[in-house]
Amino acid sequence: MFDVLGLDAFEEAAYRRLLTLPSAAAETLAATTHTDVAAIREALKSLEEKGLVARSTATPNHYVAAPPDVALGSLIVQRQDDIGRAQLEIMRLAEQYRTEAAARSHIDVVDVVRGRQAIAQRFAQLQRSAKAEVRALLKPAEAVVSAEENADEDIALDRGVRYRVVVDRAAFADPRFVDRAADSLRLGETIRVTSEVPLRMVIADHSLALLPLLTGAGQRESGALLIHPSGLLDALIALFELIWAQSNEILPSPTGITELAAQDIDETDARILGLLLAGITDQAIGSQLGKSLRTVQRRIGSLMERTGAVTRFQLGHEAARRGWTAG
Known part of the structure; x- marks a missing residue:
């Protein structure tokens, strides 16, 4: 889970185990995690460098886990700073790319x-x-x-x-x-x-x-x-x-x-479409069908979105192609 913060699976497992103990030596962690002592020592060294564990003041060869909200929170802030710098660099490179792209020849596209x-x-x-x-x-x-x-x-x-x-x-x-x-x-x-x-x-x-x-x-x-x-x-x-x-x-x-079936719209939409294609205004369509202007416009908008039409003329073309009629 914490690989995004720079911890490998082995380091994360060692840190999680140490969180459950007041303190522990490398040998103890190796025994409880069934891991080689040398590998545990390497993991603890890396965790110490990242601020996730510290040496026990009472027992120098023991390690204690740093509070997760402090230690992991610090890593998150560091990663956010790294991402921020990367974003700035991306913006700089993008601007450089746009400048170069403007000078591309007809072959370079x-x-x-x-x-x-x-x-x-x-x-x-x-x-x-x-x-x-x-x-x-x-x-x-x-x-x-x-x-x-x-x-x-x-x-x-x-x-x-x-x-x-x-x-x-x-x-x-x-x-x-x-x-x-x-x-x-x-x-x-x-x-x-x-x-x-x-x-x-x-x-x-x-x-x-x-x-x-x-x-x-x-x-x-x-x-x-x-x-x-x-x-x-x-x-x-x-x-x-x-x-x-x-x-x-x-x-x-x-x-x-x-x-898509030929008659794949309901009766109300079919009637609205028929009146619309006859040149009737949205307000007049609403009056004839007993619908509010907002309802009529919403249904027309839904039909346009469904067909991918940008204009009402295109909606009429799509309706004819699909076989939608006023019924």
Whole structure:
């Protein structure tokens, strides 16, 4: 637990054992923890340097544990200071990077990443750096990082990063993929499916895109393109949004997942949508349906969020594509 404070498991075990004793010699701790005396002495020496134990004034060859709130609290403050200095250095390096990036040539906007391990590291860094959104296109081919290994996605979702993913329909032929998709939906990911995804791609905010380029046959060697802010990145984002707008939403169901059904809105939403598309104002819609203006606007907002529409015109397009009618 205290490895984040610089203690290894052996040192932590020795400190915890010493906390239960008024004082103890290295030999006593070795006997009670079934550990070599020399190893205990090394651990006590390290703990003493970190301020977690001290020599007993009554018995010099005995050690006493320092109060946890004082000793461990001091280590926490030290780590916080270290993190603060690291953050300042990151800001300095980021500013240096931005300055250098401004001078990049048209060739420099693309970095070539070689090897599966290097690609996996870049994939993790991309997700960790995302502040608002990660967008991805997935094909059924084997990924450099499997869904089970991608712990960074769960962490990013927990800190509020939105995930929008479009999946090639062929991927759902694998029952394991269906189960993973259902798990991702429960975690808050938004998934859509289309007949064919043209390429595999991950985009973090408007900052970076990663395009894995697996070589096929055995896929023993692999590479990827890392795209920095540029017209090329803008084009990839536009490509994603085009594919996203033309794809069908996937929803969780008791049996796993289901593709969005044609009439998957309730009667009230259908009537609101019909009146809205007829050009009726929100206030007039509320009057006709006996709903407050706030309720009407909330339901329209919910429909827009559900379809990913930014404008009401886009909502009308999405409603027509999905077969939603006024009933």
